[in-house]
């Protein structure tokens with residue numbers, strides 16, 4: 001569902017004009033729709049029905065406590081990749097018994113924290129990680145539930161920076177090596193082998209690679225069963241894409257139905273780790289035009305948001321629609337590079353966008369709910385933006401704007 005609509009000449013989120021949000025909370029500001037967050041979660045729940053399944057929201061997409069809390073109340077589990085994300089989920093009221101822990105570099109301290117919290121499963125990404133986890137669990141007198149993240153060597157056909165399921169990527173255990181690593185894991189006394197996992201990449205627009213990866217995993221599940229290693233769950237990762245520009249991403253039904261058909265009758269619990277699909281289209285970044293700088297070669301619209309607020313354009317050359325909040329007809333439209341104040345030529349939010357702009361205008365960058373705020377930084381000593389969740393006509397400030405004092409609060413001078 002798209003919660004951003006032009007009503008009476010002003011862009012609204014749900015029933016609230018974005019002009020009101022800018023007046024109340026200032027800019028730059030991330031704005032999310034509660035209804036859109038809940039409706040994208042419901043898309044998954046509807047397809048899963050009463051199957052033994054768990055949607056583990058990938059916290060890295062957007063870890064705001066209010067968003068985690070909304071999903072927790074809807075019954076979500078969580079996919080985490082750090083001790084910080086674990087603590088966020090717990091602080092937001094998430095159930096640790098519904099957490100899966102992914103990531104190639106888990107430290108002993110993070111393992112200990114997760115073991116003590118009693119998480120559902122560690123998605124182990126290498127043989128040495130197994131050894132470390134066994135040692136940490138032994139020290140605590142506990143048994144760690146594990147899945148191996150298998151790298152199925154499937155081409156997800158996405159941006160190379162966000163493709164993760166190819167042999168050349170750092171993620172997971174190679175498909176061919178997985179049986180031996182599983183046998184080793186099964187022999188370690190403080191590990192309990194419970195599942196299998198994969199995640200082949202992000203912003204996938206074609207459902208076929210998901211099915212290919214699942215086929216590769218199921219051959220392993222069968223081979224392991226004949227070896228006496230019975231698995232209880234299969235985790236298909238995340239990766240389902242959204243619309244940024246003119247893409248037509250598959251519906252959740254078109255993505256899931258072929259996968260669930262392959263799993264029918266196997267008795268495996270199904271875990272999913274969607275991130276972007278749950279939050280991406282529910283959010284926008286609201287920014288104000290500070291200056292217009294027309295030029296001979298290019299016209300620049302300098303706005304108050306920058307690459308530190310939304311890194312995706314600078315990092316992946318990613319496209320976000322840029323929409324005027326209160327469009328005018330009194331100025332001619334022309335091509336603008338919409339750029340931020342950061343001192344980098346790569347600090348752009350959109351290039352060659354045809355827009356009718358005046359200084360002081362508000363703009364919304366759409367589909368910014370995922371990997372927007374969560375990838376923001378303080379580069380150029382810029383405080384991080386505020387975050388607001390809108391529910392009907394009500395705006396909740398769910399993260400206040402950072403202060404400048406907070407930026408250097410941890411720093412000290414030397415004598």
Ligand SMILES: Cc1ncc(COP(=O)(O)O)c(C=O)c1O
Pocket residue numbers: 058061079102103164199201202203237238239240273274275276277370
């Ligand atoms: C292990 C793992 N699970 C889930 C996700 C979420 O991916 P997406 O936001 O594309 O659904 C990621 C990020 O790509 C990931 O690395």
Ligand SMILES: N[C@@H](CCCC[NH3+])C(=O)O
Pocket residue numbers: 060162202203312370371375
């Ligand atoms: N940060 C990426 C997605 C990476 C997913 C994490 N494995 C993006 O903005 O598209």
